[in-house]
Amino acid sequence: MAGESKRTFRRTLKKRIMKTMKERPVTPQQLKALHATFHSMGYDDDDRHDFVTQYTNGRVSSTKDLTMHEARNLLEQLNGENKKKRQEESKALCRSIYSLSMRISFLNKDYPAETEEDRQMNFAKINIFCRQRTKFRKNLTVMTMEELKEVKKQMEAIARKEEQELNNKKK
Numbered sequence: 001m002a003g004e005s006k007r008t009f010r011r012t013l014k015k016r017i018m019k020t021m022k023e024r025p026v027t028p029q030q031l032k033a034l035h036a037t038f039h040s041m042g043y044d045d046d047d048r049h050d051f052v053t054q055y056t057n058g059r060v061s062s063t064k065d066l067t068m069h070e071a072r073n074l075l076e077q078l079n080g081e082n083k084k085k086r087q088e089e090s091k092a093l094c095r096s097i098y099s100l101s102m103r104i105s106f107l108n109k110d111y112p113a114e115t116e117e118d119r120q121m122n123f124a125k126i127n128i129f130c131r132q133r134t135k136f137r138k139n140l141t142v143m144t145m146e147e148l149k150e151v152k153k154q155m156e157a158i159a160r161k162e163e164q165e166l167n168n169k170k171k
Contacts (some may be wrong), residue, residue, distance in 0.1 A: 025064075025066075025068065026063065026064060026065075026066045026067065026071040027071070030066075030068065030071040030075065031071075033075055034071060034075060034078075035048075037075065037079060038051070038078070041078065041082055052074075086145060089145060090145055090148060093145070093148040093149065093152055094141070094148065096152055097140065097148070098122070098123070098126065100156060100159050101122065101126050101129075102122075103159040103162070103163070104155065104159050104162060105162055107122075107125050107126065108122045108126075111125075126140055127139040127140055134147075134150075134154060135150075136150075
């Protein structure tokens with residue numbers, strides 16, 4: 001009997017704690033995180049207010065009026081969307097870099113990409129290039145979005161230079 005009353009007490013206490021957490025206002029750290037996340041996703045103030053209004057079904061429009069629980073759930077949702085968006089963008093950049101490598105003579109130009117083994121070899125050449133000839137000195141797959149953008153610019157410049165040299169030789 002004593003064991004059951006302890007369990008009942010613990011359940012009641014847990015419910016009260018959860019209820020008060022849902023009612024507590026958003027923390028300053030959560031506000032900063034929300035604003036940073038919205039900013040990184042390209043939302044302006046009006047967009048952010050509209051988003052919060054929709055998220056709370058019209059209850060509030062400002063992030064400062066959210067509850068701790070709402071803010072936590074909203075951050076989880078936004079960070080999940082933001083992560084997917086970044087992953088898709090980095091995949092697109094990697095594909096673009098791979099495509100550029102097929103135009104550069106010392107990388108993958110005139111090398112086949114018909115089989116999976118050929119593609120893996122071509123990726124290995126790009127990684128060697130990235131480790132040896134970029135300022136980041138690491139494989140393409142572990143670079144940040146900003147690093148990938150810089151590598152793409154570098155490879156675009158190389159491809160452009162090679163194409164200009166080829167055109168000059170033809171003249």
